[in-house]
Amino acid sequence: MKRSIRTTALTVGAVVAAVGLPAGAARAADATPRIDLRVLVVSDGGPSTDAIAEELDTAGTPYTEIDLTQAGRPVIDAGFLADTVDGRPRARFQAVVLPNDNPFTAGSSEMAALAAYERTYAIPQVDAYTYARPEAGLQYPVFGGYSGSVDGVQASVTSAGRAGPFDYLDGTVPFEDNDPAVGESYAYLSTPVAGADFTSYVDAPIPGRSTRGSLVGEYRHDGRRELVVTFVYNQYQQQFRLLARGIVEWMTGGVHLGASRNYFAVHVDDVFAADDRWNSTLNCTPGDVDCADPDAEPDPIRMTPADVDHAIAWQNSRGLTLDLAYNAAGSVNQREDNNGVDALADKLIADRSEFRWINHTYSHPFLGCVQDTTVVPWKCATNADGSTRWVSRAEISDEVAINRVWGQAARLPLDDGELVTGEHSGMKVLPQQPEDNPNLALALDDNDITWLGSDNSRDPAQRQLGPATTVPRYPMNVFYNAGRAADQVDEYNWIYTSRAQGGSGICEDNPATSTCLPAPLNTATGYAEHIVPLEKRIALGHVLSNDPKPHFIHQSNLAEDRIAYPVLNGVLDGYDALFADNAPVVNLRMKDIGIELRRRAAWQAALKDGQVTAYRIGDAVTVQAPDGLAVTATAPTGTTLGGASFGSAYAGGTSGWTPSVGTPLDLTLPASATTPAAKATDPAPATDPAPDTRVPAGVTEQVPYPAGN
Structure with a gap:
C-alpha cells in the first residue's frame, strides 16, 4: 500500500536507526x-x-x-x-x-x-x-x-x-x-x-x-x-x-501539473426543422428578417430518412457521435401539413440512441429583444418610454419547457440541463443588442438549465448567466442556408468579395477578415478546392490546441449534397494521418465540455493566485491545493494515487482531474519514471552566446490567418 511522502520519510529514518547505520546514511536518505x-x-x-x-x-x-x-x-x-x-x-x-x-x-x-x-x-x-x-x-x-x-x-x-x-x-x-x-x-x-x-x-x-x-x-x-x-x-x-x-x-x-488532449465535437442545429435556402438573385435568404421581398418565397432544406442512415453510417465509420440540437415544432408542423406524416421524425426517433440530443427550443424564435424588422439591419423595438422591449420570461420558458416535454415523450436521450437557443438569442449580440435579455436568466432558472450554448465568435469566454454556465461553440463556415455546394460557394462569394466583384464589400470595410477572396470562387469547384481545405485547417487547429469547445453546423448541411461531410472527414482524416492510436480524438457531450472548461478556469485562477504547490521527491509527487479544487496532472503509466491507478490513459501517459480535500494529494510514480542521466563529457563553452537565430529579413514569423480562427 502506498504511504504518503511524510510517512515514507519517517519510515526510512526509523529503518536506518534500527539497523544501526551511521547518521550520515540517514542524512543521505533525507537529502x-x-x-x-x-x-x-x-x-x-x-x-x-x-x-x-x-x-x-x-x-x-x-x-x-x-x-x-x-x-x-x-x-x-x-x-x-x-x-x-x-x-x-x-x-x-x-x-x-x-x-x-x-x-x-x-x-x-x-x-x-x-x-x-x-x-x-x-x-x-x-x-x-x-x-x-x-x-x-x-x-x-x-x-x-x-x-x-x-x-x-x-x-x-x-x-x-x-x-x-x-x-x-x-x-x-x-x-x-x-x-x-x-x-x-x-x-x-x-x-x-x-x-x-x-x-x-x-x-x-x-x-x-x-x-x-x-x-x-x-x-x-x-x-x-x-x-x-x-x-x-x-x-x-x-x-x-x-x-x-x-x-x-x-x-x-512526463510528470507535471496540467493535462492536454485533442477534442472534437460537432453540434447539428435545427434538427426536425427546415432551414431556408440562400437566394443567389437577392443575395439574401427569404424568410430571414433582413431579406424582405414580397415576391420571394422561402425554399426550405430539410433532411430525409436517407440522410439519417448516412449520418449513422458515417458515425460508425468515424467513431464519433453527433449532437443533434432539435426543434420539435419542425416535426409538429410537418405532420400538420402532411396528414400526420413525418418520415424524418419517425426515422430519427427510431434511431434516437445513435445520437446525443440537445434542447434547441421548440420553434427556434429570437429570444432577445423584440426585433423591429421595418429597417435593415433590424433594430431592437422600444417601449413608449424609450426602453428596450424584451421577449418575456414566459415566452422563453415555454420554448424551453415545451421542447423538453416533446423530447421526453419521444424518449430522446437528453440531458435536461443543456440548452442552445435559436441563433444563441437572448444573449447579447452586437451591435443591436449590447446586453443580455434580463428575462433569459429567469427563464433558465425556471427550467433548471445549467449549460447554455453560446457563439464563440462573439462570446468566447465561458460565463455565468443565471443558473447556467455558457459553453462557447465554434461556428463552421458551412452556412445554415446551404444544402448544395454551389449555393454555399455563391453565398461565400457574396460575403467575401469586393463590391466591384459583385460582393458585399464586408472585406473592404473590415480588412482584417481572414477569409477574404481576391476573386470569386468557381461555383462548381470552389467548395472542394478552397472552402473545404480552409475550414478543415481551422477546425483541425482547434483540435490540436487542447480546445474542447464544440463546433456547430446545421441539419441542412447533412441534406442534399451533404456538404458538411467533406469538412468533417478532412478534419478526421487529417488527424488520423498524424496521430497514433494511443491519442484518439476525445468526443464529449456539451455538459462535459462545460465541466472541463469550468474546471480549467478554476485551476488557472488557483495557479495565478499561488494556491497550488506541487513537488517531486524521488518517485513521490505531492500536490497541495485548496479544498474542493479539482487538481489536474499528467504522469507516466503505472502512477498510483492512494494505492489506486491514477487518471486515464492518453498519448502514452495518464492524466485526469482529482478533487482536492484540503490535504496533500500523494502520487507514487512507477519505477520507470526516472530522470535519464546526461553524459559527463567535456562541456561545450557554456558562456559562448548563440548567434542571432531570429528569422532572416523578409521571412514572416506569423501564419497568414489570425489566432481567432
Whole structure:
C-alpha cells in the first residue's frame, strides 16, 4: 500500500536507526532533492518561447517567465534557482526553456548559473529555436547541412522519437505552406558533430543530399540534457501544435501539473426543422428578417430518412457521435401539413440512441429583444418610454419547457440541463443588442438549465448567466442556408468579395477578415478546392490546441449534397494521418465540455493566485491545493494515487482531474519514471552566446490567418 511522502520519510529514518547505520546514511536518505513542478521560461520576445509558454498555459502547467528584454527583470543566479526547504535542497524549477542554447552575453554568470543548476539537479533545458552549431551538438549548416525555408516540407518523427517523447505521433510532421507568397517556416538542418551524444527525434531531408538533418533532438553533454530545436515556429502553426505535447513531456519527464488532449465535437442545429435556402438573385435568404421581398418565397432544406442512415453510417465509420440540437415544432408542423406524416421524425426517433440530443427550443424564435424588422439591419423595438422591449420570461420558458416535454415523450436521450437557443438569442449580440435579455436568466432558472450554448465568435469566454454556465461553440463556415455546394460557394462569394466583384464589400470595410477572396470562387469547384481545405485547417487547429469547445453546423448541411461531410472527414482524416492510436480524438457531450472548461478556469485562477504547490521527491509527487479544487496532472503509466491507478490513459501517459480535500494529494510514480542521466563529457563553452537565430529579413514569423480562427 502506498504511504504518503511524510510517512515514507519517517519510515526510512526509523529503518536506518534500527539497523544501526551511521547518521550520515540517514542524512543521505533525507537529502534527495525536492523538485518543484514549475517550469522556468526565459524569453527574448520571439515567437518560439511564446509558443511553449502558451502550451503550458493551455494545459494548466505552472511556469515562471523572465523576459530578457525587460529592464529590472530578476537576475538568474544560484539563489533564484534553488534553495533549501525544511533542510532539504530544493530545485525551484523542473525544467528550463531558453530562446536558444545560450541567449546571454559572453562570459555570462547567468548562463553559468543555469548550467550548474541543470547539472546539480538533473534539470533538462529546451532550446526553443537555436542555430545548428557545435555548442548545440550539431555541425554548422555549411558543412553538408541546410538553412532556409521549410514551407511544405514533410518532416518525420524518428524511431527514437516514436519510442520516446513523440510516441503519440504516427510519424509524419508536415510543415504548413498556406500561402506560396508568404514565407512561413525557417530552419537549420544539420547532422550531429562527430562524437556528440546527440539523438534526433524529428528530422527532414537535407535538400540536394541523401542525408537527413535534425529539427528536434536531444544533446547530452557536461552532465546536462538539452532539447535542441532548429526551426522557428509560433503557437498557431500545425507543426508546433503536433510537437508541443512531446516538448513538454520531454522537459518534465512526463510528470507535471496540467493535462492536454485533442477534442472534437460537432453540434447539428435545427434538427426536425427546415432551414431556408440562400437566394443567389437577392443575395439574401427569404424568410430571414433582413431579406424582405414580397415576391420571394422561402425554399426550405430539410433532411430525409436517407440522410439519417448516412449520418449513422458515417458515425460508425468515424467513431464519433453527433449532437443533434432539435426543434420539435419542425416535426409538429410537418405532420400538420402532411396528414400526420413525418418520415424524418419517425426515422430519427427510431434511431434516437445513435445520437446525443440537445434542447434547441421548440420553434427556434429570437429570444432577445423584440426585433423591429421595418429597417435593415433590424433594430431592437422600444417601449413608449424609450426602453428596450424584451421577449418575456414566459415566452422563453415555454420554448424551453415545451421542447423538453416533446423530447421526453419521444424518449430522446437528453440531458435536461443543456440548452442552445435559436441563433444563441437572448444573449447579447452586437451591435443591436449590447446586453443580455434580463428575462433569459429567469427563464433558465425556471427550467433548471445549467449549460447554455453560446457563439464563440462573439462570446468566447465561458460565463455565468443565471443558473447556467455558457459553453462557447465554434461556428463552421458551412452556412445554415446551404444544402448544395454551389449555393454555399455563391453565398461565400457574396460575403467575401469586393463590391466591384459583385460582393458585399464586408472585406473592404473590415480588412482584417481572414477569409477574404481576391476573386470569386468557381461555383462548381470552389467548395472542394478552397472552402473545404480552409475550414478543415481551422477546425483541425482547434483540435490540436487542447480546445474542447464544440463546433456547430446545421441539419441542412447533412441534406442534399451533404456538404458538411467533406469538412468533417478532412478534419478526421487529417488527424488520423498524424496521430497514433494511443491519442484518439476525445468526443464529449456539451455538459462535459462545460465541466472541463469550468474546471480549467478554476485551476488557472488557483495557479495565478499561488494556491497550488506541487513537488517531486524521488518517485513521490505531492500536490497541495485548496479544498474542493479539482487538481489536474499528467504522469507516466503505472502512477498510483492512494494505492489506486491514477487518471486515464492518453498519448502514452495518464492524466485526469482529482478533487482536492484540503490535504496533500500523494502520487507514487512507477519505477520507470526516472530522470535519464546526461553524459559527463567535456562541456561545450557554456558562456559562448548563440548567434542571432531570429528569422532572416523578409521571412514572416506569423501564419497568414489570425489566432481567432
